[in-house]
Amino acid sequence: xxxxxxxxxxxxxxxxxxxxxxxxxxxxxxxxxxxxxxxxxxxxxxxxxxxxxxxxxxxxxxxxxxxxxxxxxxxxxxxxxxxxxxxxxxxxxxxxxxxxxxxxxxxxxxxxxxxxxxxx
Numbered sequence: 001x002x003x004x005x006x007x008x009x010x011x012x013x014x015x016x017x018x019x020x021x022x023x024x025x026x027x028x029x030x031x032x033x034x035x036x037x038x039x040x041x042x043x044x045x046x047x048x049x050x051x052x053x054x055x056x057x058x059x060x061x062x063x064x065x066x067x068x069x070x071x072x073x074x075x076x077x078x079x080x081x082x083x084x085x086x087x088x089x090x091x092x093x094x095x096x097x098x099x100x101x102x103x104x105x106x107x108x109x110x111x112x113x114x115x116x117x118x119x120x
Contacts, residue, residue, distance in 0.1 A: 008059025008073070009107065011090030017064045019115065020087055021055035021077065023106035054119065055079055055108070064112050071118045078117035084110040 004010070004022075014020055033044035057073050071077060087107035091097040097104045 004058050009087075009090065011094070012059065012087070014059050014061040014109065015063075016061045017112050018061040018109045019057060019064070019112045020059035020107055020109050021079065022058045023052045023055045023079070023108060024076070025052050025106060026050040052106070053079055057115075058107070060112070067112075069112050069115075071115060076119040077115050078119070079108065080110050080114040080116070083114050084108045 008014065009020055012020065028047050028049045030045040031048050033041045033046045035041055054076055057071060057075050057077055060069075060073060085108065087109045089097065089104045089107065092099055092104055
């Protein structure tokens with residue numbers, strides 16, 4: 001099912017001056033396991049899950065759709081370091097998916113002024 005359309009996230013209506021951002025989740029990678037002294041444990045690896053730092057703007061709230069805010073839907077931005085809220089995938093809210101399904105999409109929402117960096 002296509003989650004993003006020209007209006008934004010299917011099943012979500014953003015109000016006010018909020019922005020929805022789809023989180024770009026870095027690929028997990030394996031690193032050498034170490035013991036409590038910092039020595040590598042031969043043949044043992046652990047999976048690291050990097051913390052996401054950027055995302056793609058997917059929807060603008062109704063009160064900012066025509067404001068000159070410095071970025072637009074489809075652009076990649078640095079995630080704000082605070083003042084954001086996890087925005088649940090609408091399919092999870094509807095009971096179609098669970099939070100752990102690979103098909104679920106990670107979103108956050110924040111006030112448009114919390115976006116400080118746009119990648120060009």
